[in-house]
Amino acid sequence: MTSTNPEASPLSRRVVLRGGLGAAGALLLAACTGRSGSAAAPSSTAADGATSTTGDATSATTAPTAPPAAAASTTAAAPTALVPTPTCDDGDEATPEQTEGPYFTPDSPLKANLAADVSTGTPLHLTGNVVRTDCTPVAGALVDFWHADDAGEYDNRGYRLRGHQFTNDAATYVLDTVVPGIYTGRTRHIHVKVQASGGEVLTTQLYFPGEPGNASDGIYREECEMTLATAADGSQVGTFTFVLA
Numbered sequence: 001m002t003s004t005n006p007e008a009s010p011l012s013r014r015v016v017l018r019g020g021l022g023a024a025g026a027l028l029l030a031a032c033t034g035r036s037g038s039a040a041a042p043s044s045t046a047a048d049g050a051t052s053t054t055g056d057a058t059s060a061t062t063a064p065t066a067p068p069a070a071a072a073s074t075t076a077a078a079p080t081a082l083v084p085t086p087t088c089d090d091g092d093e094a095t096p097e098q099t100e101g102p103y104f105t106p107d108s109p110l111k112a113n114l115a116a117d118v119s120t121g122t123p124l125h126l127t128g129n130v131v132r133t134d135c136t137p138v139a140g141a142l143v144d145f146w147h148a149d150d151a152g153e154y155d156n157r158g159y160r161l162r163g164h165q166f167t168n169d170a171a172t173y174v175l176d177t178v179v180p181g182i183y184t185g186r187t188r189h190i191h192v193k194v195q196a197s198g199g200e201v202l203t204t205q206l207y208f209p210g211e212p213g214n215a216s217d218g219i220y221r222e223e224c225e226m227t228l229a230t231a232a233d234g235s236q237v238g239t240f241t242f243v244l245a
């Protein structure tokens with residue numbers, strides 16, 4: 001770990017708004033809103049990687065695995081059977097771009113259960129939807145997560161706690177992982193890239209409400225906070241809606 005913030009970088013323009021979305025179950029979704037940048041590839045990788053010793057930043061502009069054509073075709077087969085549009089309060093603003101940081105690794109495996117990668121850490125069950133700014137759901141969207149383990153360490157050689165998935169026909173993703181640890185210079189966070197089939201890549205981060213380090217983290221955005229609750233077994237249950245521009 002570096003002693004300085006390895007992920008500090010200029011951010012895209014910001015619009016402060018919060019959106020909400022009803023998801024499967026009774027959980028509310030916290031929508032991270034704002035206008036994303038226009039470039040498909042993250043433009044802040046050079047700055048992000050300035051303190052990295054991993055070398056990942058040099059390849060960080062590589063887009064994640066493209067969504068399969070099959071995913072799109074499943075939603076286009078029956079034009080009369082529309083996918084229900086999730087509730088969306090502030091669908092006119094997209095989730096803001098956030099730096100990908102120096103620890104992104106392209107070509108992550110298809111994997112929604114990252115918790116199986118590790119033997120320690122508080123379980124985190126995160127669900128949500130991917131929608132457009134008009135609140136229409138985006139089925140078959142790529143959602144690529146990566147984050148540190150509970151000790152604040154990234155796996156920069158393999159794909160531990162790294163994996164991508166595609167939203168189902170209801171535009172829902174489901175991630176099982178563990179609560180990431182904190183490392184120097186950053187508050188607790190989860191990295192993610194989201195991409196509609198053939199669309200631009202949204203690179204952003206998710207944050208934990210009530211985290212002490214949020215206030216002092218220059219990258220942190222309140223709009224990117226998950227909605228979190230603690231289950232009876234002590235695990236965390238979170239929701240978040242991604243809004244694509």
Ligand SMILES: [Fe+2]
Pocket residue numbers: 007101103186189191
């Ligand atoms: Fe990070």
